[in-house]
Amino acid sequence: MSQHRFEGQVVLVTGGARGIGLAIGRQLFEEGATVVLGDIDVNVAERVKENLTEGRSGSGRIHARKLDVADPESCKFLATWLSEQFGHLDILVNNAAILDISPLEELTIEHFRHVCAVNLDGALNCTLAVLPLQKRGSRILFTASIMGQFGSIESIPYSSAKGGIVNMVRALACDLGPKGITVNGISPGFIDTRMARLPDGTHEHATEYFRTVYLKHGKIPLGRTGTPDDIAGPAAFLVSEDAAYITGQILAIDGGVTSTF
Secondary structure (H helix, E strand, O other), X not given: OOOOOOOOOEEEEEOOOOHHHHHHHHHHHHOOOEEEEEEOOHHHHHHHHHHHHOOOOOHHHEEEEEOOOOOHHHHHHHHHXXXXXXXXXXXXXXXXXXXXXXXXHHOOXXXXXXXXXXXXXXXXXXXXXXXXXXXXXXEEEEEOOHHXXXXXXXXXXXXXXXXXXXXXXXXXXXXXXXXXXXXXXXXXXXXXXXXXXXXXXXEHHHOHHHHHHHHHXXXXXOOOOEOHHHHHHHHHHHOOXXXXXXXXXXXXXXXXXXXXX
8 A cells, every 4th residue: 555645635524633534534644645624623623733743744734624514604614715725625524423312202303403414414515615626536435324324223313314424425426426526435333432422421332232232242243343543444445546436335344243134
């Protein structure tokens, strides 16, 4: 694998301050890209920028910018900044999302719309805002979820939004294929990020249910949960030249959990 395969390319990673977004941004940065970490928690993104560049070259290749994906004006503002700074955008990683656990008896339409505004509408807001900056050969990558492909209790807003992402990838790939822009998605399984924290503060992967059903009894064939770094490599592949003839696809990165029943 070339360590410079993204040299000269400009990348926007939404939700880039933590977790999967950070891991993807870090890998693309280390492979030569200029990376913009767009996040509603811009102070955290600034600290990430400082940590990634401390004592090394390339400090001008990473930027932290405020971004609220649920706000179309925030997306447009960042797109204007990208245009002024670089004049183009080679790779968009639509990763920003919020976790949600909604027992059916507590679910309201207002809450459903709030989750979808971030997790579904937000991806489209960013895509529409930066699309004029993308040219033939550009890439768009969405972070979906195995919860967008399979049912799960207490997950109607989150699963509906991520299911929408799955088909947004497919539909957008059809629209942008003639322009030479590929659109793909990754579908993470159980990944150790702050989204694995339950409302009561416990870690989902540490619960007896999870350790028994998913680990002891082999629901995850590889026998472990994933890390953000497990996602970064496959994500980098899908936005690289090696994936130039792949579009409209959703890659499950889940230790094999979706291959079981």
